[in-house]
Amino acid sequence: MTELKNDRFLKALLREPVDRTPIWMMRQAGRYLPEYRASRATAGSFMDLCMNADFACEVTMQPLERYPLDAAILFSDILTIPDAMDLGLYFETGEGPKFKKVVRTEADVDALPIVNTASDLSYVTKAVSTIRHELNGRVPLIGFSGSPWTLATYMVEGGSSKDFRHVKAMMYNQPEVMHRMLDKLALSVIDYLNAQIMAGAQAVQIFDTWGGVLSHAAYQEFSLKYMQQIVDGLIREHEGRRVPVILFTKGAGQWLESMANTGCDALGIDWTTDLGNARARVGSKVALQGNMDPSVLYASPKRIREEVASILASYGHGTGQVFNLGHGIHQFVDPEHAKAFIEAVVELSPQYHK
Numbered sequence: 001m002t003e004l005k006n007d008r009f010l011k012a013l014l015r016e017p018v019d020r021t022p023i024w025m026m027r028q029a030g031r032y033l034p035e036y037r038a039s040r041a042t043a044g045s046f047m048d049l050c051m052n053a054d055f056a057c058e059v060t061m062q063p064l065e066r067y068p069l070d071a072a073i074l075f076s077d078i079l080t081i082p083d084a085m086d087l088g089l090y091f092e093t094g095e096g097p098k099f100k101k102v103v104r105t106e107a108d109v110d111a112l113p114i115v116n117t118a119s120d121l122s123y124v125t126k127a128v129s130t131i132r133h134e135l136n137g138r139v140p141l142i143g144f145s146g147s148p149w150t151l152a153t154y155m156v157e158g159g160s161s162k163d164f165r166h167v168k169a170m171m172y173n174q175p176e177v178m179h180r181m182l183d184k185l186a187l188s189v190i191d192y193l194n195a196q197i198m199a200g201a202q203a204v205q206i207f208d209t210w211g212g213v214l215s216h217a218a219y220q221e222f223s224l225k226y227m228q229q230i231v232d233g234l235i236r237e238h239e240g241r242r243v244p245v246i247l248f249t250k251g252a253g254q255w256l257e258s259m260a261n262t263g264c265d266a267l268g269i270d271w272t273t274d275l276g277n278a279r280a281r282v283g284s285k286v287a288l289q290g291n292m293d294p295s296v297l298y299a300s301p302k303r304i305r306e307e308v309a310s311i312l313a314s315y316g317h318g319t320g321q322v323f324n325l326g327h328g329i330h331q332f333v334d335p336e337h338a339k340a341f342i343e344a345v346v347e348l349s350p351q352y353h354k
């Protein structure tokens, strides 16, 4: 394997010394980039980009060509798993993801297969190895998956939701059925992430976008428990290096301690939590990734730089921070503003590592 030329992202995740704070952006390959929109038009659709390794590789590289980012993230989607469970994922313009089949009854749950990545999702592992080859050691590659709970919300609701009424009704009325579904998803995610690691992913992130809509007790029982099962089942060392695991639950400010106790390496933090406070609570156990409000990128480059400065100051001196947004970059952001953001981190962070 080619030697990694820039490993400050992996080092910061393991809280080893770095020269400056590494940075990447959730959803860094996406619609805010005109070159992404051009590739999608050529490929035909979003899923055509995901399913063709050359297109997936092309769009993964696009933000790296523009900005001094410290990591690449596999171009794919969390909903590949439910699609591989035969639910029929499709995207309608302007409406987000939808499924042809929904999971609403005990019989629906029992009919769900556990995903076998090698046979059902080989297009994803092929994309991983193609991207690794193209990166040629430039920066590490992040693999990812949705959390079981977040995947279940889409599978039960049939798409995006505001009130989560079907999935929450299932959780409260038939908790054992919900647990059976989450267990199948956890086993599928373990197989999927381990296959990504074996194909060359050098860190993995679990996106629990909707864990924050749960009650305090339900979060532990229906979301965190299954992320714990995944952390326990993952390959943690590959190619002679530790493969760090990042857990990101949006809206989890009050649960950081229990998340840090899973044995993951880092937590993704959204902007509703103060980074300095998070560090004081869990910073001796895990690295922290985040946490600028993505909407700051609508403000002027000067204002963006001020916000970067204040987040760096809030975390303070020393390693253990990966700079990121607190959620994915929005589609209407000006790419020049993303540039100002990333450059501010590059320029302002070295003083915190002397």
Ligand code: CP3
Pocket: 025, 026, 027, 028, 029, 030, 031, 040, 046, 073, 074, 075, 076, 077, 078, 079, 096, 097, 144, 160, 207, 209, 327, 328
């Ligand atoms: O970060 C990256 O650049 C890697 C690619 C990536 C995508 N989706 C590409 C994508 C990643 C890591 C995801 C994760 C994902 N997908 C999540 C978790 C993270 C989050 O943002 O909360 C979720 C909930 C999904 C499900 C999903 N996929 C939705 C709700 C949508 C439609 C709405 C939206 O935000 O775009 C998608 C489609 C999608 N996934 C697009 C991209 C670039 C847009 C498709 C397009 O129109 O080109």
